[in-house]
Amino acid sequence: MSQTVRPKENVKLLFQQVYDFVIDRIERGEWQSHDKLPSIRNLAQELQVHRLTVFRAYQMLKQNGIVYVKEKSGYYVGSKNYDEVSPLAMENPLLSVSGHLKNHLNEIHGIPSVYQFSQALIDPNLLPNLFLSEYVKEVFDSYPKLLGTYSSAQGDVELREVLSRYLLRHHNIPSTSDEVLITTGAQQAIDLLSRSFIRPMDKILVERPTYSAAIDIFRQHGARLLPVDIQPTGYDLELVEQLMKLHKPRIFYMNPTFHNPTGYTVPTSQRKRLVELAEQYGCLLVEDDAFHDIYFEGPPPPPLFTYDSEGWVVYLRSFSKYVAPGLRICAVFARSPVIRPLITAKSLADNGTPLVNQKLFLRCFESERLQMHLEKLRTALQIRRVLMEKGLAGAGFSWVTPNGGLNLWVKLPDGLSANAFLEECVRHSISFVPGRICDPLGEMSSWIRLSYSFVNEEHIRAGVGRLVEIAGAMTPGS
Amino acid sequence: MSQTVRPKENVKLLFQQVYDFVIDRIERGEWQSHDKLPSIRNLAQELQVHRLTVFRAYQMLKQNGIVYVKEKSGYYVGSKNYDEVSPLAMENPLLSVSGHLKNHLNEIHGIPSVYQFSQALIDPNLLPNLFLSEYVKEVFDSYPKLLGTYSSAQGDVELREVLSRYLLRHHNIPSTSDEVLITTGAQQAIDLLSRSFIRPMDKILVERPTYSAAIDIFRQHGARLLPVDIQPTGYDLELVEQLMKLHKPRIFYMNPTFHNPTGYTVPTSQRKRLVELAEQYGCLLVEDDAFHDIYFEGPPPPPLFTYDSEGWVVYLRSFSKYVAPGLRICAVFARSPVIRPLITAKSLADNGTPLVNQKLFLRCFESERLQMHLEKLRTALQIRRVLMEKGLAGAGFSWVTPNGGLNLWVKLPDGLSANAFLEECVRHSISFVPGRICDPLGEMSSWIRLSYSFVNEEHIRAGVGRLVEIAGAMTPGS
The missing domain is CATH 3.40.640.10 (Type I PLP-dependent aspartate aminotransferase-like (Major domain))
Structure with missing residues (x-):
């Protein structure tokens, strides 16, 4: 879209396009954290839109925490994790009526990671x-x-x-x-x-x-x-x-x-x-x-x-x-x-x-084979659960051992917040589901969901090891 | 559900259950057209509900044209085709919010028939x-x-x-x-x-x-x-x-x-x-x-x-x-x-x-085979279209020959309404889509859609032949 933005009657849509133009540049890494954005005048000229349109898009980017302003200097790309300010979350009065529409779990699943403890799916390798x-x-x-x-x-x-x-x-x-x-x-x-x-x-x-x-x-x-x-x-x-x-x-x-x-x-x-x-x-x-x-x-x-x-x-x-x-x-x-x-x-x-x-x-x-297979599957999943529990033991995490299912619901060590922990874990190629998105009140920030069903035993051992190390490093008081 | 209807606090749901109870009896053929319904008192006793609940259900059945009233005698099962008064169309204030929710085309497709001119699908036999x-x-x-x-x-x-x-x-x-x-x-x-x-x-x-x-x-x-x-x-x-x-x-x-x-x-x-x-x-x-x-x-x-x-x-x-x-x-x-x-x-x-x-x-x-197949498919469909057009010719129907697609949009002979015609055709195992459901205004009652894609050549010949005969019989003035 960005290359086709041209003047049109409806300023609301244009400002959305400018907004998206900026988001695209940041997403693609062309504009990095703390880079200065083009001046309003220059971008308006480049995109052939009115300066007010660019101003409105910049204001919205600022409101959504994507850019910040330095007095008398201009707009700069923020350092905040881009994923948290999905453009879908913004108000788009003309086109989409689904500005409020979100799928939080899907966003978590979109994070590429080697140790995918976020997926409550059965490892395809466990199927016949x-x-x-x-x-x-x-x-x-x-x-x-x-x-x-x-x-x-x-x-x-x-x-x-x-x-x-x-x-x-x-x-x-x-x-x-x-x-x-x-x-x-x-x-x-x-x-x-x-x-x-x-x-x-x-x-x-x-x-x-x-x-x-x-x-x-x-x-x-x-x-x-x-x-x-x-x-x-x-x-x-x-x-x-x-x-x-x-x-x-x-x-x-x-x-x-x-x-x-x-x-x-x-x-x-x-x-x-x-x-x-x-x-x-x-x-x-x-x-x-x-x-x-x-x-x-x-x-x-x-x-x-x-x-x-x-x-x-x-x-x-x-x-x-x-x-x-x-x-x-x-x-x-x-x-x-x-x-x-x-x-x-x-x-x-x-x-x-x-x-x-x-x-x-x-x-x-x-x-009939499937019923036989189901027996084996239960055993395999239980082994993975036990392995994950062993890895977590003694490191300040707490949980109730489940008698079935695919997940451990884990309380983090005192003082560790799931958001900060997730951010750090993702950097180490580990993903999990933060408790917050499972809570209708949006709280439960000291809980996480770890799925033991999708990742093989070796990866559970290595991934949980890393995860415990990261938690240790983040709670030096413990 | 019907056998489990018992008194409950909410009369609104109960009346829905009584309504469904009657519908079920009619659907199963236990109660036939012009049969007398049980008296309100008797049904209330049988179902262990208040008489007002049965009264309300009967009133709704009457409004929806499913039953009729004979003065000083009681309620009788109507002669109207049951399919046209789907219980989904009724108001159900407690449970469903989708009373207005309908899929008209699906209802037409639900009609069993040998000559399915209602299906704008490609005959599976034409696929490789x-x-x-x-x-x-x-x-x-x-x-x-x-x-x-x-x-x-x-x-x-x-x-x-x-x-x-x-x-x-x-x-x-x-x-x-x-x-x-x-x-x-x-x-x-x-x-x-x-x-x-x-x-x-x-x-x-x-x-x-x-x-x-x-x-x-x-x-x-x-x-x-x-x-x-x-x-x-x-x-x-x-x-x-x-x-x-x-x-x-x-x-x-x-x-x-x-x-x-x-x-x-x-x-x-x-x-x-x-x-x-x-x-x-x-x-x-x-x-x-x-x-x-x-x-x-x-x-x-x-x-x-x-x-x-x-x-x-x-x-x-x-x-x-x-x-x-x-x-x-x-x-x-x-x-x-x-x-x-x-x-x-x-x-x-x-x-x-x-x-x-x-x-x-x-x-x-x-x-590549699929692209080759596509050529053959076009030819096969064109043959079917021509066959259908030949069958319809000279019998008072009119249409514009389409250069593609799966359907003929056909105007009926003067004086023939699509609703009555469909009712009669269904009796002869022919189905089509009445124009009315394709019209956002719900009119177009002298138009029908005939699909030539789903039924084989032999059936097109025979089915269109019957259809023309039926139309002829229904428009004796022509």
Whole structure:
């Protein structure tokens, strides 16, 4: 765009273009920290715009902390980390209505690093890739026209039937294939739920901390978030009831089993009570259950969905965390009044998850080998968790050992802030998720999420070693 | 749900459940047209709800035309086609906020029929399926960990580079891979644009008629639609300018090449002028170009995007209409200020189109065989079009022969309404798209869209024959 900026009627867009022009130069490293920016007069001439336009862009750059002013000298590139002042965060009154739109987790994942403790994904090397490739070939032999065929918006009926039978067999929950919707990942399911059930200014309950992308999605839909602390023992149910009574939240978004990011699991007794509260106060419980099968000490308690007879629970089961995660298949189970608007929302959003992904998933999901593989996967992940815990031990970090899932939720040594720590770690090619972005209140600055699932054992050993060293160097008092 | 309806505090939800209970009985055929419904007292007793709750549900059923009242007798099941009064259309104040949310096209596609002239999709039998299956195997041999690997939210960089080079080579449009976003089908692109650039009550320009799902998506985001007629010669540009001047629409959504549903193509001279108008009035042109390569009489004019030097055109190129459509790959090309919010919206919507779909698409797209195949495909589709035109000729239908695309836009014989005609055709296992759902004003009731791309030659012959017969029988005066 920058080379094409020319005078136009609307000054608002022009100043955005000038703003972007400067950002581009800084991003590409052409203009470095503490370099002087061109004078307003010169840049206006170069870009063929009015000087006021450049002035307005510079003022906005200053407000956003990207440049600073020296009295009687001019504007200079700041030293602040550019990533923190994404241009999306700025007000752009003409074009985008999504100035507030952010995906914090995605920004963290964009950081290139060798020791990626930020990714709560399973290392592709832990998957039975050769067998999966074989399955792909079998599927295409069975369905030669698969690349030319569309799915219905709700999803392949064969897959939906298999999944509803699975739910009956494994959790004794009766459901029909009509009560299943296939989405492209659990995140899309959260988005569709928001589209269908959240109006701007609606209140919803979320755990504190919670899944960062969920916070961003709910905010995008205009929701006001009411935090409910999650502890190793579950929630404070009296508080939950008070909040439901007082605020009539439409949704409680929860991840009660090997919770992300903490790894905590809500006990069975609380699960039953939560369903009662949901019925009593008319609050939809959105139970995100991505890690159900990733347990180390025996299976977790039954899903809340088990106790639901009135249709107040929506059950998100993203099997694809371990069954061919690249296919991005999630199943949403819900009763008719909830599933119907979700299907319509799905049909508007993308008209159905591609059939090829569903058929490939089905083949993988149904294979006996996959169930055998799951055993091995649990062991491999547990080894990685133990390795990470050993590396962290005795260095002032604290955490509760999770019985499943992919993450450690770690309190930093006293006096160490996650922001400064992350900045330093990134310099040493280590990434993790700062607690702040998992907190609906934006606090929890002394907590971090370390995922042990994506990085191999050698890298866990080396990366955690470095991380502990860096923390030590940053807390000399300890 | 129905069997679990029990008293609860919130009468609003209960009445919805009673409503659904009745709908379910009718859908399952337990209660037939003109059957008497249970009395309010009896149903209230059966469902253990208050009589007022049943009364309210019955009133709503009556309003929606599902039941009718006989004075001093009670409520009876109506004779109206149930499909037309989807329960989603009803107001459901407690639970769903998406009462207004509809996907009309999807409802039409849900009609089972042998002669599916409603599907603007390419018959899977016309695709080189054996070769496509081979490509799949090659891709999995090259990327054995594909099922375990995620894409970035923006899309695979290798694919984005290939597509931006394609645009340079074929249309002489320079772009970088940063200016490409991969979405799951063009429909998702329209949805992401709406999320990013449309606020409730914003005005946007749309063609009349236009793509039905686009109308539904824009409406879902609260847009007010300003129609611009599309003719075989293009638009009335003076009207377009007046509308832009007066209403300052944020977006003009257009499909100027082998337009859906009409097949018309906007001429080159208008394309240049439209880009000037967009710049002058600050209106984003969303150019949906799904049929560019499906031409019968030589290539169409260059995309509007060719003439855009200021970043006012967003170019949606859904190659996957003919390259392995089941993969649902669409490319969005736009300049930095537009593409950035779209990437964030995509990251929130589903965090990226699955990598496996992108890599498979890339392999198919790059194959020489596919380009050879495209020639054959054009011929096959033209044959089908001609066949359909022959079948319709001389029976009172009128249309303009399209030089590309997948559809005929057909005016019905005088006195025949599309609604009644569709109802009768569905009874004879023929489906098509009624013009009404393609019209932002909901009129055009004497037009229909017939797709010649999905049904084989034999079925076109037989189906169009039946259709002409039905029309003849319904317009005895002709």
